[in-house]
Amino acid sequence: MKPLFLSHQSSFLYGGEICTLAFLRELEAQGARAHFAAPAGPYLERAKAWADCHEIPAVQFRRELRTLRTLVPALWRSHRALKKILEGKISLVHATSLKAMVYAAALPVPVLWHHHDILPASLANDLWVRALAARATRILTPSQAGKEALRQSGVPEEKIFVLHNGFALEDWKPRRPRQAGTLRVAMIGEISERKGVDRLLPIAEALPEVRFTVIGAGLSEPEFARSTQRALEAVGVEFLGRREDIPKLLQEIDLLLVLSRQDPLPTVIVEAGLSGVPVIGTRVGGIPEMIGSGGGLLADSTEEIVAALREMQNPEAWARFARAARAQAEAQYDVKKLTRDLLSHYAALGKEGR
Secondary structure (H helix, E strand, O other), rough: OOEEEOOOOOOOOOOOHHHHHHHHHHHHHHOOOOEEEEEOOHHHHHOOOEEEEEEEEOOOOOHHHHHHHHHHHHHHHHHHHHHHHHHHOEEEEEEEOOHHHHHHHHOOEEEEEEOOOOOOOOOOHHHHHHHHHHHHEEEEOOOOHHHHHHOOOOOOOOHHEEEEEEEEEEOOOOOOOOOOOOOEEEEOOOOOOOOOHHHHHHHHHHHOOEEEEEEOOOOOOHHHHHHHHHHHHHHEEEEOOOOHHHHHHHHHOOOOOOOOOOOOOOOOHHHHHHHOEEEEEEEOOOOOHHHHOEEEEEEOOOHHHHHHHHHOOOOHHHHHHHHHHHHHHHOEHHHHHHHHHHHHHHHHHHHHHH
């Protein structure tokens, strides 16, 4: 059974895209090379290393009436292109995001919807999710929190399955033990309100002895990103911009700080765990299940986070969390095992039909 991975994305490579590339790579390693369809751009170019790739005229969009003028023609043209790709080659479609599922909804083959997000609770979002779920044969989500959010939106529980994001363990090496001295703390990801980068300000003010760095860009909220960067730079926080060398950067920091207000399963927490870097994260979305086995600390208020950072300044405590972080990441996020699980979903999808 040969799947077609489908994405609406062209240039942004965040957690869901990184996860998809890891699965494509491992599927080929296990003798199950897939097809991949997306708009022209860096994402499609990266996928060519491990998949038979097809360019489609899909566009990024928001759920706003003004986008219909570009979305409707893109949907029509993409549907025609996808039907041609499906002819005689493809028996199922793996929609890699909510918006990819919009493009997949009318296709005449079974569709696996891989939903990497947790939408804010609202009637409009519930209707949106239920409508797309009705067109999917199965739905995958990377966390129990994601599954519960779909269930709360009214999606039948028997359709929803948890499949963690997969990583090639051999690509990630634990960093060297931390020595006494300045604690180096980083936030890695998009500079957005959802990711809570602005919450770093009172923490940095309370701990001038800690070196704080923000790695990422504000692509979806540029005004928020600019004002947040100005405020944080005023208290000594360093900004490195968007980087592609995250494995190298994780070797150079002591701690990952995740201050998200909403997050289904932040990829960077797994990357930190595989690098032996402890995490302090908020109690939202999938974060508690990711670091709840000793690989870090959960904290929400400024006072809790400051106390947790002070605990991590002790090299012995840091070493204990670092070992637990690597062990949990190895146990839960091995792409070899998770790809075998994904193939079992494909097999079941073929039996269930549409």
